[in-house]
Amino acid sequence: MSRKIAFIGLGIMGKPMAINLVKAGHHVTGFNLEQSAIDALVAAGGHGAASIADAVKDAEVVITMVPADPHVEQVILAEGGVLESVRAGTLVIDMSSITPQTSQKVAAAAVAKGVRTLDAPVSGGEAGAVEAVLSIMVGGDAADFAEAKPLFDALGTTVVHVGPSGAGQTVKAANQLIVAVNIQVLAEAVVFLENAGVDLAAALDVLGGGLAGSTVLNRKKGNMLNREFAPGFRIDLHHKDMGIVTDAARAVGAALPLGAVVAQLVASARANGDGSLDHSALLRGVERLSGREVK
Amino acid sequence: MSRKIAFIGLGIMGKPMAINLVKAGHHVTGFNLEQSAIDALVAAGGHGAASIADAVKDAEVVITMVPADPHVEQVILAEGGVLESVRAGTLVIDMSSITPQTSQKVAAAAVAKGVRTLDAPVSGGEAGAVEAVLSIMVGGDAADFAEAKPLFDALGTTVVHVGPSGAGQTVKAANQLIVAVNIQVLAEAVVFLENAGVDLAAALDVLGGGLAGSTVLNRKKGNMLNREFAPGFRIDLHHKDMGIVTDAARAVGAALPLGAVVAQLVASARANGDGSLDHSALLRGVERLSGREVK
Amino acid sequence: MSRKIAFIGLGIMGKPMAINLVKAGHHVTGFNLEQSAIDALVAAGGHGAASIADAVKDAEVVITMVPADPHVEQVILAEGGVLESVRAGTLVIDMSSITPQTSQKVAAAAVAKGVRTLDAPVSGGEAGAVEAVLSIMVGGDAADFAEAKPLFDALGTTVVHVGPSGAGQTVKAANQLIVAVNIQVLAEAVVFLENAGVDLAAALDVLGGGLAGSTVLNRKKGNMLNREFAPGFRIDLHHKDMGIVTDAARAVGAALPLGAVVAQLVASARANGDGSLDHSALLRGVERLSGREVK
Amino acid sequence: MSRKIAFIGLGIMGKPMAINLVKAGHHVTGFNLEQSAIDALVAAGGHGAASIADAVKDAEVVITMVPADPHVEQVILAEGGVLESVRAGTLVIDMSSITPQTSQKVAAAAVAKGVRTLDAPVSGGEAGAVEAVLSIMVGGDAADFAEAKPLFDALGTTVVHVGPSGAGQTVKAANQLIVAVNIQVLAEAVVFLENAGVDLAAALDVLGGGLAGSTVLNRKKGNMLNREFAPGFRIDLHHKDMGIVTDAARAVGAALPLGAVVAQLVASARANGDGSLDHSALLRGVERLSGREVK
Incomplete structure (x- = not known):
């Protein structure tokens, strides 16, 4: 089933992951601070957005992949971030590697907006991202994990639900x-x-x-x-x-x-x-x- | 090629190793402080000896497998030990896990008697000994390693020459x-x-x-x-x-x-x-x- | 020279320190969440305040002594805190033991309001506080340290200026x-x-x-x-x-x-x-x- | 009371210690592998010996001060060592810093010859030895410690009996x-x-x-x-x-x-x-x- 996915953060890891989702048949709209990564996604069959708000406004699923805790707070929680523009009911999957505490803070803020979250950090490096053989450790609700499982399967080979919010981290x-x-x-x-x-x-x-x-x-x-x-x-x-x-x-x-x-x-x-x-x-x-x- | 082997130390590790050498077609004469282990070797087609001297006097190869440094010093270097009774030119393989220093001391004492030595400790535990799937790390001369290789192959699956005397340890x-x-x-x-x-x-x-x-x-x-x-x-x-x-x-x-x-x-x-x-x-x-x- | 001092945080350490300042001849107005400590200060010759704002509004020097970083942020930086009510030019001395980072953050916020700060954590425990024999390690400007020195001398016996903001911590x-x-x-x-x-x-x-x-x-x-x-x-x-x-x-x-x-x-x-x-x-x-x- | 003391090992520590015993009125005969240290002791009022045997043969007390375990074994236990020549009843005090195990081995060997021992390592370095302000930690029998106490007092200022043989070490x-x-x-x-x-x-x-x-x-x-x-x-x-x-x-x-x-x-x-x-x-x-x- 093709999903409408917003992908925020098209860096060394995020770009090949977003492209793998395109290859798997999904409608992927990417946003990144540097335009060149967006261009690469578009060249691979994806779509570009001018802002986070633009990327997420019609998304069924939002994926974020950024370097560290402050970036996650910036792109999800801060003004202009995902939670400001996303529709209630959307599933936000943060695949960055951050502290469990920040993942739980994101989850709590999302609940207040009627938004569901998973924390889903990965292991396997750039090669694993390119070849879609990542290990993915997922925290959050089992039903949300089940919904996201087909997306994860397009990105990695070992995909495991390990517990509640923060458990992935x-x-x-x-x-x-x-x-x-x-x-x-x-x-x-x-x-x-x-x-x-x-x-x-x-x-x-x-x-x-x-x-x-x-x-x-x-x-x-x-x-x-x-x-x-x-x-x-x-x-x-x-x-x-x-x-x-x-x-x-x-x-x-x-x-x-x-x-x-x-x-x-x-x-x-x-x-x-x-x-x-x-x-x-x-x-x-x-x-x-x-x-x-x-x- | 069948060899005449003396095997000193028929404990949890040594007994199944000696039996595996019998199964591989060698003439194995065992010595152990407790008679029951000798009986088990004999029952498996091996031979028993009444003393270290008795075990090693006609051996082409002597293997020792004992718990720790003091036991190695006792069975190889001390009065009544291997070096006292073994023929010049014999290959003495100590498969105990001891300090590199003691292995080198044994090697030096052996050289003085015209006896060759290898240190060849193993990894894999009792199950590995019984099933002949030990890893064997061998220190000593390359030519001596080559001579002993067929015996090691009857005991383990990973057999590697890693350097001079003591290197196995x-x-x-x-x-x-x-x-x-x-x-x-x-x-x-x-x-x-x-x-x-x-x-x-x-x-x-x-x-x-x-x-x-x-x-x-x-x-x-x-x-x-x-x-x-x-x-x-x-x-x-x-x-x-x-x-x-x-x-x-x-x-x-x-x-x-x-x-x-x-x-x-x-x-x-x-x-x-x-x-x-x-x-x-x-x-x-x-x-x-x-x-x-x-x- | 008698100074007008506001003392925020009259706990196990703060209460005897405030009382020692009274004994040294200063006009000390204390604030604490529990009234009993304020009463004790008043009984010793000090004065009580109903709020931080009330305590600091006429003070020449403000001293804070609270348990940890979040409390310092609360009593100095947050709404209703010291920086909101204190007069420009006042010297704020935080004697809590906290991270150097938070001390530097406090200092930066104070500069923006024209307020001077020192970080001056102590060593010596409750007994040292009662007996006025604390060791006091002070970070901040040398001139501010010189101004505060007589106050520190009423509290401890080893008083040393160790560097810029945060150095005390x-x-x-x-x-x-x-x-x-x-x-x-x-x-x-x-x-x-x-x-x-x-x-x-x-x-x-x-x-x-x-x-x-x-x-x-x-x-x-x-x-x-x-x-x-x-x-x-x-x-x-x-x-x-x-x-x-x-x-x-x-x-x-x-x-x-x-x-x-x-x-x-x-x-x-x-x-x-x-x-x-x-x-x-x-x-x-x-x-x-x-x-x-x-x- | 002046004692007849043999002092074995006149190095950086031993030489000033032996000289301090001379100054305290004792008859000190020193032995050292390098003659120059013996000469210095003689110049200070002591006596020289040509061998360990020569030094200890008339001694009431023997003190050894050498670098490490092997030297202690050499000068006390080995052929030509203290125990070979000393009279039964003599008190042998080893002031070297070695393992408790070697001290206990020395003590056991001495008992077999009717010789008493103390282990008495020191702290304080060359300056402490020269100025006779060493700390001395003594293991052995209380009566032997009491007998040796006046000698220790000529060498150090903190002299404590801490337990049986080896306890000093x-x-x-x-x-x-x-x-x-x-x-x-x-x-x-x-x-x-x-x-x-x-x-x-x-x-x-x-x-x-x-x-x-x-x-x-x-x-x-x-x-x-x-x-x-x-x-x-x-x-x-x-x-x-x-x-x-x-x-x-x-x-x-x-x-x-x-x-x-x-x-x-x-x-x-x-x-x-x-x-x-x-x-x-x-x-x-x-x-x-x-x-x-x-x-």
């Missing part, structure tokens, strides 16, 4: 926690193995085949072996996410001893100028701590 | 480091998700499908969801292993900020009486830290 | 960081010494006499020896402060590896129900980690 | 734990304060006057303010000591979350080439983590 935060820690310990292992004179490539092969195996090891071992840190997922963004997860864990009284240490190490990487490198560059921090020359 | 230590950290961060994520009111089973499904996925998550999520901690791999043993990896990293000047914290948390689990539980019971420590009732 | 945050860590490591040492069978009282004596000596050791060793944890300074408040220091350090790119771990341990103490105990009760957390019965 | 280990952590958190605070633009010297003054005050802050703030890291106490030695304390805590089941992190940071300082600097140079590690130029 919580799971995304947990995802970033696990990923950061798995990368960091792999980096510690790499420096340990190299310092001990072990054949690193062979060691990573055997480690990957056992209980130490992980998606991080599979996907990032090349970066570590070759000291090749083009992103991928930037340390600056992971730093933002570690702020979200440590705050959210504090809010619910969960202890994160490893998470707290990793948050410091991610911050340290950023302070050392590695913010625009792939998060596998946490290896450089372990090298600094170990007194090695960092290449 | 180093890789095993790195394996235990990564596994402990991956379990601990999964436990932190579980408590965080539960405290936040998320559907944990759904969340772990979506986490497992993305960059946060790992063998630990796949194999241990059932333990965590059900609070079912029958080992598996006991915390007491992982505590021993964390001692090995922190000492070995210290010796080579590698920083392990996460490793050091996890070592404390594994020790804490043990101090709280969880030593005989599976290492996934690190979850109980996070629950304690988070003020939750531990079931 | 930054130093207070550093104070809480150091105190939390010094308490935690003392607790670790206590459990280590007791587990090892050492005479703890004798050991703490000798430790206190050397490079390990500290004010924390002097003042808190009795709490630890006797497991007597009546506050003093409550863990709940130190938890709030660890949130301030970790956020503030993150904002300025400073690494706090110990601070991050301690923040988790303080949060853990709170999650375990120790929030209303003295911060020396961090000892109980080390006992939990070490598998000891916590009395 | 345990307290010394706790001392080094607390000192390392107090230095590290001071370093974290310094970088935080500087990054935030605070007047550091003023801030340290006010911090020192409150609950954050410590001997470390008093003695090391100059090093930190001036980035002047001439030892003092070298990071290499503190690294050795962190190995002792983490091992000893592990042996008695005490959790050291901060201790474990600091041990990594001390090791990191050493790996970065700061091993011969004063331990206050942990500041350089915080600067590295914070991406600052390290001067």
